[in-house]
Amino acid sequence: MSPSTHRSPQDSTPRSGLVEEASQHGADQGLRPAHLRAAGVIVDYRKPGSAEEPGSGTVVDRVDLTLHKGDFVCIVGPSGCGKTTFLNAVAGFLPITGGSLTVDGSAVPGPGPDRAMVFQHASLLPWRSVLDNVTYGLELGKRVKRAEARERARDLLDLVGLSAAADRHPGQLSGGMQQRVNLARALAVEPEVLLLDEPFASIDAQTREVMQVELARICAEKSVTALFVTHDITEAAFLSDRVCVFSPRPGRIVREIDVPLPRPRGQEIRKLPAFQALVEDISDTLHGAASGRPDAAAANGGAA
Numbered sequence: 001m002s003p004s005t006h007r008s009p010q011d012s013t014p015r016s017g018l019v020e021e022a023s024q025h026g027a028d029q030g031l032r033p034a035h036l037r038a039a040g041v042i043v044d045y046r047k048p049g050s051a052e053e054p055g056s057g058t059v060v061d062r063v064d065l066t067l068h069k070g071d072f073v074c075i076v077g078p079s080g081c082g083k084t085t086f087l088n089a090v091a092g093f094l095p096i097t098g099g100s101l102t103v104d105g106s107a108v109p110g111p112g113p114d115r116a117m118v119f120q121h122a123s124l125l126p127w128r129s130v131l132d133n134v135t136y137g138l139e140l141g142k143r144v145k146r147a148e149a150r151e152r153a154r155d156l157l158d159l160v161g162l163s164a165a166a167d168r169h170p171g172q173l174s175g176g177m178q179q180r181v182n183l184a185r186a187l188a189v190e191p192e193v194l195l196l197d198e199p200f201a202s203i204d205a206q207t208r209e210v211m212q213v214e215l216a217r218i219c220a221e222k223s224v225t226a227l228f229v230t231h232d233i234t235e236a237a238f239l240s241d242r243v244c245v246f247s248p249r250p251g252r253i254v255r256e257i258d259v260p261l262p263r264p265r266g267q268e269i270r271k272l273p274a275f276q277a278l279v280e281d282i283s284d285t286l287h288g289a290a291s292g293r294p295d296a297a298a299a300n301g302g303a304a
């Protein structure tokens with residue numbers, strides 16, 4: 001049997017016995033309050049009053065997604081399907097056109113310190129030291145005294161393995177090190193939810209695998225709730241508690257795939273047959289979704 005279960009919000013037709021497992025999962029999760037909830041979220045880029053046909057600018061289409069405290073969820077989907085758009089809406093950078101987005105039951109009014117975003121490119125301030133880059137967000141918020149901010153930044157640099165680089169400048173760091181600083185900077189504001197948009201996409205494959213282990217460890221240690229967008233199926237399988245597969249634009253969740261692999265996860269997990277079966281299952285679903293046959297792919301994957 002596949003190591004995963006599946007859930008397809010747009011299709012309530014039972015496809016296999018695994019639907020019962022998914023329902024059980026839902027019932028278990030239902031005992032915990034939702035932390036981040038997207039309910040019927042629509043994002044449409046069409047300008048108000050535009051002569052374009054209604055719906056022509058729809059990029060995200062009725063996305064339902066619930067994350068509980070400490071969940072790690074990855075979003076995968078074809079290029080241009082709306083993954084970044086959805087993440088930006090959760091961050092509050094973009095208004096939603098329909099549905100609702102809540103954190104701990106309160107509507108997301110716009111950007112806020114409860115949600116921090118890590119982008120693909122580290123965009124550190126080159127004239128500031130590594131330590132001062134990490135304290136930057138805290139200085140902007142002005143809620144933390146300087147001494148406390150520096151102490152917190154030192155703890156975070158320790159967590160990401162960069163204590164020795166605190167006084168260096170970004171230009172003196174490798175891409176992987178810069179992205180570690182970026183992560184420490186995002187964690188410094190102690191966000192409720194960490195949003196990550198392909199943060200390791202421009203890092204070499206070997207460093208990337210190390211960073212994945214580190215990120216999983218850090219999120220577990222800090223009980224961070226994480227929503228992570230990636231094109232890399234192996235990365236999604238390694239990091240996630242659940243993988244959400246989006247359809248081509250307009251992006252909808254065609255399937256949520258549970259990842260029942262134990263934690264903590266080390267590099268050795270990649271060699272497990274269960275891991276490889278999971279990667280294949282996600283891949284089949286993604287290719288099915290991209291070719292417009294998400295249900296066929298989901299049924300095959302779920303019943304394998």
Ligand SMILES: Nc1ncnc2c1ncn2[C@@H]1O[C@H](COP(=O)(O)OP(=O)(O)OP(=O)(O)O)[C@@H](O)[C@H]1O
Nearest residue numbers: 045059077078079080081082083084085086231249
């Ligand atoms: N500001 C904007 N105004 C109008 N359309 C936009 C805007 N930003 C993005 N789009 C369109 O929305 C769609 C989804 O873009 P988005 O970047 O969210 O996709 P994605 O799934 O993250 O893509 P990729 O995987 O290639 O990064 C694309 O067709 C894109 O052209």
